[in-house]
Amino acid sequence: MAQMVRVHNLMVSSDGYAAGEGQSRERPFGHADPARLGAWAFATASWPDRSDPGGSRGLDDYMVRDFHRNIGAEIMGRNKFGPQRGPWADHEWQGWWGQQPPFHTPVFVMTHHERPSFRLSDTTFHFTGGEPAGVLRRALAAAEGKDVRLGGGATTIRQFLDADLVDTLHIAVAPVQLGAGSRxxxxxxxxxxxxxxxxxxxxxxxxxxxxxxx
Amino acid sequence: MAQMVRVHNLMVSSDGYAAGEGQSRERPFGHADPARLGAWAFATASWPDRSDPGGSRGLDDYMVRDFHRNIGAEIMGRNKFGPQRGPWADHEWQGWWGQQPPFHTPVFVMTHHERPSFRLSDTTFHFTGGEPAGVLRRALAAAEGKDVRLGGGATTIRQFLDADLVDTLHIAVAPVQLGAGSRxxxxxxxxxxxxxxxxxxxxxxxxxxxxxxx
Structure with a gap:
């Protein structure tokens, strides 16, 4: 079967924003409250970061657990990777996810600014410039026949939609208004x-x- | 994570029947029309027997494709395996599924009548008497840490529900009335x-x- 490009579990507000304004180290989603955007996912049995046992196994769990099915690589925008803008001042920042990122595949971070690849557990982060089509070619090769997850944020997904490179999308719209941010x-x-x-x-x-x- | 016992894609009528009356070699679902009970599944991209390309990738496809996720064995009733009743007259019948059954794991067929195991492609069929709890012990061992799918029909699922051995169920209710059959x-x-x-x-x-x- 042909490799697909898939969006999973992208959480947006009822007015279409995937993140608020004012991203910082302390507030990865800016003025948006991730607990409100993602409450449906955090309550499921399959949520990767859950610390308490149990969790729901209904519809929302089907959505959450499809995240990993047959995925061989992820593409993400720089703002999903971290709060820095412009040239990398240092290489200390390794993403929001600690020593065990939830990707378990190569990850391609789109940025105009060069940075060496690094590995954390079973996830390797690569940094790449260029157009969506070129980045996708690299990700498809790295995925070794499996699909590529397009991880977000909204700006990156818009770029790939505009280039008509997305096969399937799952967008979870939460009953929250944000008013501004990344749409x-x-x-x-x-x-x-x-x-x-x-x-x-x-x-x-x-x-x-x-x-x-x- | 503990092994689970899961029911997937069990198709029932709006009055609760998973099969009609009068099962035969020609009519595995008796007077019920499987095309009407299963239309939602047959239209999906992930339906294993689809002969035409394409197929939907919406909600119904999420349901269909979860069938194989982390499954290591299946348990089924004898009437899901075939139309015969009583002692096996011969061993020619090898199920409804041809040379490539869609299970790809050990399958335990519950029957009071002994029959040797056999293998078709990557599916091995075993025949076993006894109570649900005993059959489940064998299936859990064969699943090697993965979950066990409880494949149906309705009578078999009822037996396991009555013994409180089922962890999750997905039942798809079609807008069809059957009036009689396996409920x-x-x-x-x-x-x-x-x-x-x-x-x-x-x-x-x-x-x-x-x-x-x-």
Whole structure:
């Protein structure tokens, strides 16, 4: 089967923002509260960082656990990787995820500024400039026949959508308004010309939007 | 993580039947029409027997593709395996699935009548009498740490529910009435005392019922 480019578990507000304004080391999502955007996911049995046992195994868990299925590489924007902008002042920052990042594959961080690759546990981070199509070629090769996850944020996903490089998307819309920040869309209707679209309200209050190519 | 016992993609009518009456070689579901019970699944990209390319990748596909995730063995009732009753007249019958069964693990067929194990491609069928708990012990051992799928039919699932041996269930209720046959329930409410319950209507018209232990 052909390799696919997939978006999973991208959490956005009801007005379409995946992150707020004012990202910092202390606030990776800026003025947005990740606990409110992601409450549906954090309650599931499959959430990778859960510290308490148990967790739900209903619809939301299906969504969360599909994150790893047949994924061989991830592409992410620089702002998902960290709060720095411009040239790398130092190489101390290694992402938000500690010594055990939840990716377990090569990760390609899109940036105009060079930086050497490094490895943390079973995740290797590479830093790459260039257009989406070129970055995707590298990620597809690294994925060795498996699919590529497009990890976000919203700006990176928009770039890949504009280049028509995305096969499937799962966007989880939380009942929260943000008003400003990094925006994925004004309305999910924007994608309907190119994608089939399932709208699936969850008992948890989030609405899952699933898109696949027409 | 502890091994789980999981039911996936069990298709039932709106009045709770997983198969009709009068099973035969020509009609594995008796008077029920599998095309109507399973239309939602057959339309998905992940349906194992699909002959045409394409297929949907929305909610129904999430359900279908979870069938294989971390499964190490299946348990099924004899009537899922074939239309014969009583002692095996011959060993020619090897299931409904041809030379490439979709299981890819050991399968334990519950029957009071002995029959030697046999292998088809990467699926091995074993035949076993005894109570659900004993059959489950064998399946858990064969699964080598992975989960066990409880494959149906309804009578077998009822036996395991009555023995409180089921951890999660996905039941897909199709908008079809059958009136008679092999019944899973009168109402999904029957399981609510022991299970959490997500009710998820799909755009395809089927309603997915997801249960996990309280």
């Amino acid at each position: 994925l869309w004004r309305s999910p209707e924007e994608l309907r010309d190119r994608y089939h679209h399932d709208v699936v309200p969850s008992p948890s209050g989030v609405v899952h939007h699933l898109f696949w190519r027409r | 899973l329930w009168r109402s999904p409410e029957e399981l609510r005392d022991r299970y959490h319950h997500d009710v998820v209507p799909s755009p395809s018209g089927v309603v997915h019922h997801l249960f996990w232990r309280r």
